[in-house]
Amino acid sequence: xxxxxxxxxxxxxxxxxxxxxxxxxxTLVVALxxxxxxxxxxxxxxxxxxxxxxxxxxxxALWLSFRLSFLAACFNLVFGVILAWVxxxxxxxxxxxxxxxxxxxxxxxxAVAGIALTAxxxxxxxxxxxxxxxxxxxxxxxxxxxxxxxxxxxxxxTRTVQPVIEEIETEVEEASATLxxxxxxxxxxxxxxxxxxxxxxxxALSLARAVGEYGSVIxxxxxxxxxxxxxxxxxxxxxxxYNYGAAxxxxxxxxxxxxxxxxxxxxxxxxxxxxxxxx
Amino acid sequence: xxxxxxxxxxxxxxxxxxxxxxxxxxxxxxxxxxxxxxxLVGAPLVIVFVEALSRGWAAAVTSLASRDAQSxxxxxxxxxxxxVPMNAVFGIAAAWFITxxxxxGKAFLITLIDLPFSISPVVAxxxxxxxxxxxxxxxxxxxxxxYPIVFAVPGIVLATVFVTFPFVARELxxxxxxxxxxxxxxxxxxxxxxxxxxxxxxLPNIRWAxxxxxxxxxxxxxxxxxxxxxxxxKIRGQTATMPITIEMFYNEYLSIAAxxxxxxxxxxALLTLLLKxxxxxxxxxxxxxxxxx
Numbered sequence: 001x002x003x004x005x006x007x008x009x010x011x012x013x014x015x016x017x018x019x020x021x022x023x024x025x026x027t028l029v030v031a032l033x034x035x036x037x038x039x040x041x042x043x044x045x046x047x048x049x050x051x052x053x054x055x056x057x058x059x060x061a062l063w064l065s066f067r068l069s070f071l072a073a074c075f076n077l078v079f080g081v082i083l084a085w086v087x088x089x090x091x092x093x094x095x096x097x098x099x100x101x102x103x104x105x106x107x108x109x110x111a112v113a114g115i116a117l118t119a120x121x122x123x124x125x126x127x128x129x130x131x132x133x134x135x136x137x138x139x140x141x142x143x144x145x146x147x148x149x150x151x152x153x154x155x156x157x158t159r160t161v162q163p164v165i166e167e168i169e170t171e172v173e174e175a176s177a178t179l180x181x182x183x184x185x186x187x188x189x190x191x192x193x194x195x196x197x198x199x200x201x202x203x204a205l206s207l208a209r210a211v212g213e214y215g216s217v218i219x220x221x222x223x224x225x226x227x228x229x230x231x232x233x234x235x236x237x238x239x240x241x242y243n244y245g246a247a248x249x250x251x252x253x254x255x256x257x258x259x260x261x262x263x264x265x266x267x268x269x270x271x272x273x274x275x276x277x278x279x
Numbered sequence: 280x281x282x283x284x285x286x287x288x289x290x291x292x293x294x295x296x297x298x299x300x301x302x303x304x305x306x307x308x309x310x311x312x313x314x315x316x317x318x319l320v321g322a323p324l325v326i327v328f329v330e331a332l333s334r335g336w337a338a339a340v341t342s343l344a345s346r347d348a349q350s351x352x353x354x355x356x357x358x359x360x361x362x363v364p365m366n367a368v369f370g371i372a373a374a375w376f377i378t379x380x381x382x383x384g385k386a387f388l389i390t391l392i393d394l395p396f397s398i399s400p401v402v403a404x405x406x407x408x409x410x411x412x413x414x415x416x417x418x419x420x421x422x423x424x425x426y427p428i429v430f431a432v433p434g435i436v437l438a439t440v441f442v443t444f445p446f447v448a449r450e451l452x453x454x455x456x457x458x459x460x461x462x463x464x465x466x467x468x469x470x471x472x473x474x475x476x477x478x479x480x481x482l483p484n485i486r487w488a489x490x491x492x493x494x495x496x497x498x499x500x501x502x503x504x505x506x507x508x509x510x511x512x513k514i515r516g517q518t519a520t521m522p523i524t525i526e527m528f529y530n531e532y533l534s535i536a537a538x539x540x541x542x543x544x545x546x547x548a549l550l551t552l553l554l555k556x557x558x559x560x561x562x563x564x565x566x567x568x569x570x571x572x
Binding site for chain 2: 008017019022025026035040087099102104105107113119150178211213247251
């Protein structure tokens with residue numbers, strides 16, 4: 001390792017320009033701002049950070065954000081795999097439109113999604129009237145937050161699993177059927193293990209996106225402290241009161257969650273590469 | 280569910296391959312997929328236009344002609360026009376650096392470029408406020424010199440570039456790895472300058488992937504809410520972008536105005552999806568492997 005030079009000499013031009021632009025932008029846009037957050041945390045001190053986070057309202061918000069993101073990602077895992085399977089394996093009218101529509105949550109601005117879901121599920125909304133009749137209020141409850149998080153994370157699992165299903169060779173399924181396995185047995189013991197790594201990657205991406213989500217949630221959440229207040233909203237509230245220390249402390253807690261997610265995604269990919277040779 | 284039909288010795292109505300689910304299961308799954316998507320994605324899409332046009336076209340168009348709406352549209356177009364080219368230039372430079380040279384720490388560099396996707400937009404905004412806000416040393420000096428970043432256009436641009444940072448680079452890197460370096464090396468051997476090699480050899484190879492990444496970047500840049508909400512200060516007529524203005528109108532119970540602007544952004548989003556799908560269909564071989572389906 002120590003024998004290899006930092007950068008291999010080559011005749012390819014543009015090293016200075018491309019490396020210069022890359023590091024300049026990376027420093028200005030990503031490294032310096034994140035560094036400022038870490039610096040702020042160091043200045044604020046571990047004791048103050050802990051005092052800020054260790055309050056009922058903050059714990060409630062962090063726990064709510066994480067728990068509902070997890071539940072939304074679970075739904076997206078199941079629904080995303082079904083969607084991917086249907087889109088790759090079955091032919092039916094409108095399949096192309098459905099395939100394109102899967103990406104809509106990525107393309108639609110979060111604020112638009114937020115007010116649209118609220119208009120639908122508010123007590124006087126089209127779907128809200130229906131759900132309220134059976135005593136199920138969606139908007140301004142944790143259900144509403146869950147729904148918004150399902151929306152923003154919807155495409156991840158489908159998009160990671162779709163290419164894997166396309167590459168499955170039907171010979172494997174035929175072999176399984178020849179050996180007497182029922183279709184359900186084949187799906188469970190042959191197909192599911194092949195899809196697992198990609199599905200888990202999609203799950204983790206969906207989870208990571210949901211934990212930090214703000215725009216689509218705040219309209220439908222109701223934002224009641226301890227009950228429907230998400231963690232990113234707490235940061236916004238602290239900033240509006242010019243409480244930079246507290247905002248930084250909660251920001252650091254969320255950054256720590258983000259980094260653990262990133263680590264989780266990488267571990268899943270390493271694990272799946274060992275297991276099946278590719279992702 | 281398929282066992283019963285498989286083991287029954289009775290004459291089958293129709294031959295079914297062993298690698299297919301029973302027709303009933305198939306249609307049930309299609310119904311779940313299509314129904315679920317219609318409810319989760321279709322319904323919100325439709326309601327935006329229904330709400331915007333609930334008092335007719337005239338009311339919707341009038342609401343978009345208001346001074347606040349006009350300034351929001353202009354600001355969003357300005358921000359997009361600055362942030363997207365910045366990201367395109369960065370994406371090309373980063374992809375060239377990463378794919379044309381061998382150096383230590385490449386995987387770490389790629390992780391750093393992908394980092395903004397894992398960070399909450401609100402935390403991204405917070406970071407920019409902490410770095411350039413009036414309370415920091417740097418920010419205080421910038422404000423005193425008459426170049427405020429936070430609560431002004433430069434801050435919104437920075438926040439937008441942050442949240443869209445990896446889009447172009449992560450589209451280009453796989454495509455450029457796949458294409459290798461031989462073509463560029465041939466051009467250089469034949470005496471072409473570096474710039475000419477890039478323009479006449481590399482660029483034609485990556486143009487569709489570049490367009491694809493730029494498209495995704497544009498959609499996100501126009502719609503970013505969380506990060507911009509934090510850095511913009513939400514000053515009406517000055518730093519309120521289209522998504523921020525949607526929130527303002529909505530909170531003031533100006534439903535028609537909020538949904539009309541939302542419909543406008545939704546129109547852009549649908550256009551993006553259309554172009555993206557067209558690219559996937561026509562130029563699949565020029566996009567990175569994960570985009571071909």
